[in-house]
Amino acid sequence: MRGLLWLLTLIALAVAISLVARFNDGYLLLVVPPYRVEVALSLAIFLFFAAFMVLYMLLRAVGLTLALPSRVSAFRARRRREKAAASFNEAVRLLFEGRYTQALGKAAAAYAAGQSPGLAALVAARSAQRLREPAKEKEWLERVSVDDRKLEPARLMLAAESAIERGQFQDATSALQDLQNLIGRHIAALRLELSAQQGCSNWHEVLRLARLLEKREALLPEAAQEIKTRAHQESIRLLHADKGQLLDYLRQVPARERSPQLTYTSAEAFLENGADDDARRLIEKQLDEKWDSALVQLYGQVRGSDLTACIARAEKWLPQHPDDPRLLLTLGRLCVAQRLWGKAQIYLEASLSLADQRAVRLELARLFEHTERADEAMLHYRTAAEQVA
DSSP states (O other): OHHHHHHHHHHHHHHHHHHHHHTOOOEEEEEETTEEEEEEHHHHHHHHHHHHHHHHHHHHHHHHHHHHHHHHHHHHHHHHHHHHHHHHHHHHHHHHHTOHHHHHHHHHHHHHTTSSHHHHHHHHHHHHHHTTOHHHHHHHHHHHHHHOGGGHHHHHHHHHHHHHHTTOHHHHHHHHHHHHHHHOOOHHHHHHHHHHHHHTTOHHHHHHHHHHHHHTTOSOHHHHHHHHHHHHHHHHHHTTTOHHHHHHHHHHSOGGGOOHHHHHHHHHHHHHTTOHHHHHHHHHHHHHHSOOHHHHHHHTTOOSSOHHHHHHHHHHHTTTOTTOHHHHHHHHHHHHHTTOHHHHHHHHHHHHHHOOOHHHHHHHHHHHHHTTOHHHHHHHHHHHHHHHO
C-alpha cells in the first residue's frame, strides 16, 4: 500500500514539473569564451539534478566498496552470533528432552561462541550431572562462577543437588549455607536441605525443616508426618540408654506428631532399658487411641511388675478385635510368662488357626517343652524351621 502511494506521488510530481516546464520561457546562458551555450531553464534544472544523482550514486558505490571488508566482517559476526544463539536454544531443548550428551556438546559450542556463557555453562553442568560425569560437572560449575556472579545462586543449587545425589551430604549443606548467605533459602532450597540433613542424620534439623515445609504447604501432610516420625524414631534410638532423657523427649513431642510407629520405637527403647512398666503404659495409651497390630504384638514382650493386669487389659481388647492373630499371640505369651499353660495353649492355637506364623509355632514349641510334651514341641520346631527355609 505504501509503495502504491509513493508511485502516485512521483507521478503527480512528474506531471506538475511537466506543466511548470511547459509554460516556462526562461533559459540559462553559459559563457565560456570563446563559446556561448544557451540552454532552456527546464532542461538545465533537469541536467543539474541528473548530474547530482549520478555523482551521488558514484560516491555511494565508492563508499560501499571501501566499506565492504567491514560489512563482511559484521555479517560473519552476526552469523556467528545467530549460530551460537541457535546452539544455546538447542542445548536447552535437548536438556529437557533428556538427550544429555548432545545437550552438553551444544552448550559447549554456545559457551565457546560467547552466547550467554554463564547460562551455557549451567546447562553443560546439568548435562554432565545427568551423565554421571563429576569431573566435567565440576569444571563447568567453576566456569559459571567466573563468568557471571548473578548465576551464583543457581550454581550453588546445582552443586548441592549433585552432592546429595553422590551422597556427599556435608558438601551439600555447605553449598546451601553459602546460598543462604547470598539470597536466603526458598522452597526448593529448603527441600534440598531437608534431604541433606537426613543424609547427615541431623534429626533435630530434619524436624525443623519438615515442620517449616509443611507450614508453607510445600510438603503433603502424609509425607511430612512420615519424615517427622522417622526423625523422632532416630532421636529416640539415640536416647534409648537414658530413661530420663527419653521421657523428657517424649513429653516434648506434639500430640499431632504421635503415631503407633513412634510409640513402637519408644516402647522398644523402654524395654531395652528395663523400663517395662513405662513401655506398658505407653502402649496401652496408644492402643486405646488407635489400634495397631504390630504394637499389640510388642505388648506381649512386656514383663513388668504386674503381668496379671496386662493379661486382663489384653483380654478387654479381645472382644473388639477377635480376629487379630497378633493379639492372640500376645495373650499366649503373657500367659506363658505367668505359667498359665492351659490358657496360653488356647490363645496360641487360636492365633495359629487365623495365621500360620513362625513366632506362634515357636511359642507353642516352648510351651510343650515346659509341659514335657516333647513330640508336639518337636513338630512345631520342625515346621518353624521349614518356614524359614
